[in-house]
Amino acid sequence: MATAAEYGLGPIAFPRGWFMVATSEEVTSVPSSVRFFGQDLVLYRGESGAAYMVDAYCPHLGAHLAKNTSSFVIKDNKHVEGECIRCPYHAWRFGPDGKCNEIPYSPARPPEAAKLRYWRVEERYGCIFAWHDAEGGVPDFNLPVISQWDNPAYLPWEIDHLGDLPCHPIELIDNMADLAHLAPTHGSEPSDYFSNQVRGVELWQLQAARNRMLVNHGALRTDTYYTGPGILISRFNGGQGIMFITHTPVEDGSLRAWHGFIMNSGNPAPGEAEREMARQASAGSLAALAQDFEVWANKRPCFDPLAVLGDGGFSKVRAWYKQFYHPRADAERLQKLANGTYGARGTPAAPEELLRELAG
Ligand code: FES
Ligand SMILES: [Fe+2]
Structure with a gap:
């Protein structure tokens, strides 16, 4: 496990962006505790x-807002009231403002200082996403749109919980190159x-290949992109x-991951x-991801890939x-440095019309 600073990513330990924090069904009227971005947090549904x-801790005396089963606040069913959450210790109540x-x-x-941080949250695709910005800014990009989600021919996915990896997310980002x-x-x-x-906050990979797991199948074409540092489609x-x-990110140097797959x-x-059919396709996609996971779960940190001719552009995706690890004021300058189209020696570049589609 190595930190963002050890990878030389920038002055901010946890990246700016949208991140999944739970599946929809995990968030109920019973508050639950989670930990992301090195912080204890609480999820609930109004x-x-x-x-x-x-944030998990009450500004009064610091009680945990979810980890309690014995208080009469819980027993009397006063933990969540309307959209508000009530602390189990002295029963202070906080609302979404x-x-x-x-x-x-x-x-x-109640004094002005009696404030609880409510995170910006969006629920989509059966998932709860939260906006993280160490500088406290509002989102400067949106969640990705999956237009197929509303098409009835695509059954909704069942999210696979991949668990926690003692691995910095940059090791997963490298996969794009x-x-x-x-x-x-x-x-x-x-x-x-x-x-x-590389296009601003988006990072794309365009690729096509046959695969020995897909017999009697032509090349599988994949157009893959990150929207910000944590969501790949x-x-x-x-x-x-x-x-x-x-x-x-869970701690600085570890992560929690999920997988989903829908098909026409x-x-x-x-x-x-x-x-x-959809279950089998999803299991196939998960099995391919598991091949990466086994490597990530066991590798040592790689601070500087030893790239050779034929490798993709690790330095570009990094x-x-x-x-996302720099103050927002620096982001545009860094985007300009990274923007562009990159290939790997010995492999043809993606067809012009595909690249043009992206640009449009
Ligand atoms: S610690 Fe939460 S109300 Fe006192
Ligand atoms: Fe992979």
């Missing part, structure tokens, strides 16, 4: 159904083409399948046969990744 993420709005035993108005692992790790034939494109064959991999069943009213 009566309206809206999901909230707050972050303010304490009730101290049951005190005739005085890692043309040379596709054959030995995943069983690909030599790629028909391979390009990376890969479109298989122009969107017939959509792979989703997302990872969120070809049937706008999918039944059990399509459901089974240059892209650095923007």
Whole structure:
């Protein structure tokens, strides 16, 4: 396990961006504790159904807002009221504006300092995403749009929990440039083409290859992109399948990851046969990811890849990744340094029309 500073990523330990923090079903009216970005946090759902993420510790005497089963606040069913959360210790209550709005035993108005941090949260695709910015700024980019999600021929995914990895997320980001692992790790034939494109907060990989796991199958074309540092989407064959991999820093140097996969069943009213097909496709996608995971779970940190001719542009994807570890005022300068299209010697570049599609 190595830290952002040891990788030379920048002055900020945890990157700016949107990150998954839970699946939708994990967030209920019973507050639960999670830990991300080196911080203890609490998730809960208000009566309206809206999901909230707050700092875990009460500003009064520092009680944990979720880790309690014995207080009468919990027993009397007063833990969550409306959209508010009540501390199990002295029953102070906080609302989504972050303010304490009730101290049951005190005739005085709650002091200004009685504030709880509510994180910016969005719920989409069966997942809860939170915006993290060490500088406290509002989002400067949006969550990715998965247009296929609303198409009834695509059954919703069942998110796979991949657990925690004692590995800095940069080791996963490297995969975007890692043309040379596709054959030995995943069983690909030599790629028909391979390009990376860096575009601001997006990092793309365009690639196509046959694979020995997919017999009687032409080349699998994958258009894969990160939207910010933690959310990867890969479109298989122009969107017939959509792979989703997302990872969120836990400590500085470790992460939690999830996987999902949806596919076009070809049937706008999918039944059990399509459901089974989707399950198998998702399991296949997960098995391919597991080949990477086994490496990541056991490797030592790589501060400076020993790249050779034929490797993809590790230095370019790392240059892209650095923007999220710098103050926002520096991000544009770093983006300009990283922006561009990069290939690997010995492998054709992605077709012009594909690259043009991205630019459009
Ligand atoms: S510690 Fe939370 S109300 Fe006192
Ligand atoms: Fe891989």
